[in-house]
Amino acid sequence: MNLPSLTFTRYPPHHLVSPLYSKLPKATARGKSVDSVAIEARNLNFSFTAKQTKDVTVLRDCSIRIPSGQFWMLLGPNGCGKSTLLKILAGLLIPTSGTVYVNGPKSFVFQNPDHQVVMPTVDSDVAFGLGKVNLADDEVRSRVSQALHAVGLSDYMKRSVQTLSGGQKQRVAIAGALAEACKVLLLDELTTFLDETDQVGVIKAVRNCLDTSEEVTALWVTHRLEELEYADGAIYMEDGKVVMHGDATRIRSFIEDRQSAYINQINS
Ligand SMILES: Nc1ncnc2c1ncn2[C@@H]1O[C@H](COP(=O)(O)OP(=O)(O)OP(=O)(O)O)[C@@H](O)[C@H]1O
Ligand SMILES: [Mg+2]
Numbered sequence: 590m591n592l593p594s595l596t597f598t599r600y601p602p603h604h605l606v607s608p609l610y611s612k613l614p615k616a617t618a619r620g621k622s623v624d625s626v627a628i629e630a631r632n633l634n635f636s637f638t639a640k641q642t643k644d645v646t647v648l649r650d651c652s653i654r655i656p657s658g659q660f661w662m663l664l665g666p667n668g669c670g671k672s673t674l675l676k677i678l679a680g681l682l683i684p685t686s687g688t689v690y691v692n693g694p695k696s697f698v699f700q701n702p703d704h705q706v707v708m709p710t711v712d713s714d715v716a717f718g719l720g721k722v723n724l725a726d727d728e729v730r731s732r733v734s735q736a737l738h739a740v741g742l743s744d745y746m747k748r749s750v751q752t753l754s755g756g757q758k759q760r761v762a763i764a765g766a767l768a769e770a771c772k773v774l775l776l777d778e779l780t781t782f783l784d785e786t787d788q789v790g791v792i793k794a795v796r797n798c799l800d801t802s803e804e805v806t807a808l809w810v811t812h813r814l815e816e817l818e819y820a821d822g823a824i825y826m827e828d829g830k831v832v833m834h835g836d837a838t839r840i841r842s843f844i845e846d847r848q849s850a851y852i853n854q855i856n857s
Contacts, residue, residue, distance in 0.1 A: 627806035628655040633687030649829040658803045665826035695773035696766035702755040705762035712746045736764035740794040756787025774807040
């Protein structure tokens with residue numbers, strides 16, 4: 590699903606940025622400081638307003654910063670607010686307060702592979718989003734071919750999408766975003782319904798897209814700790830708050846310690 594671009598947007602307009610944001614560490618990639626930022630959220634708060642019951646507060650003072658060209662992961666227990674944060678970054682939900690910047694164009698890819706594909710064949714599906722821009726046929730063919738190459742599906746160009754596995758459908762959706770020159774991919778638990786082979790295929794496809802283009806940045810929501818080995822950085826949330834932000838290995842150890850402490854507690 591491709592979305593219009595956002596510039597820095599402050600909610601509500603008079604909201605002041607609190608000093609907490611300045612405590613985020615400066616982003617680094619392979620030891621070097623990174624100045625260009627693809628995704629920033631400052632002091633985001635979000636509540637669902639309900640008519641019959643009390644409002645549900647979902648995000649509390651969340652601040653994140655993701656450098657351009659990097660693959661970051663967002664983790665946390667069920668219901669901690671990951672999808673809500675991703676939807677705010679995508680512009681699908683409006684926060685109660687805070688500031689959002691996401692480089693554009695951006696694309697949101699959903700969990701269910703069958704919700705991603707709309708056209709009968711792989712190449713027509715990847716080209717689908719290009720219909721709204723006026724491009725020469727050669728340019729369309731070239732973009733489709735490059736995008737399918739990036740996700741490892743060059744040999745599937747003429748295949749019926751109905752014959753693809755769930756992971757291959759996810760990769761076709763990602764190729765569609767790349768063909769439209771998306772700069773930011775927002776990916777919500779793509780591997781949940783996939784078997785191990787498909788799971789690895791999708792995550793490697795995203796990693797390859799970022800390794801072959803410095804312009805693409807991805808934020809990937811997951812529960813699978815083993816996927817962190819592909820990440821340049823990670824964010825861990827609990828109860829609507831950002832608890833950790835930065836090094837993926839450190840965050841993996843933190844979550845593993847949390848899980849062992851929980852298992853020990855229920856076994857004692
Ligand atoms: N439309 C809604 N109205 C009220 N509350 C909602 C709504 N959508 C989500 N919530 C609540 O917001 C909280 C965060 O939900 P969210 O889907 O962002 O969590 P999540 O971290 O993505 O969880 P999961 O890992 O299960 O996908 C949950 O308590 C959820 O029940
Ligand atoms: Mg979710």
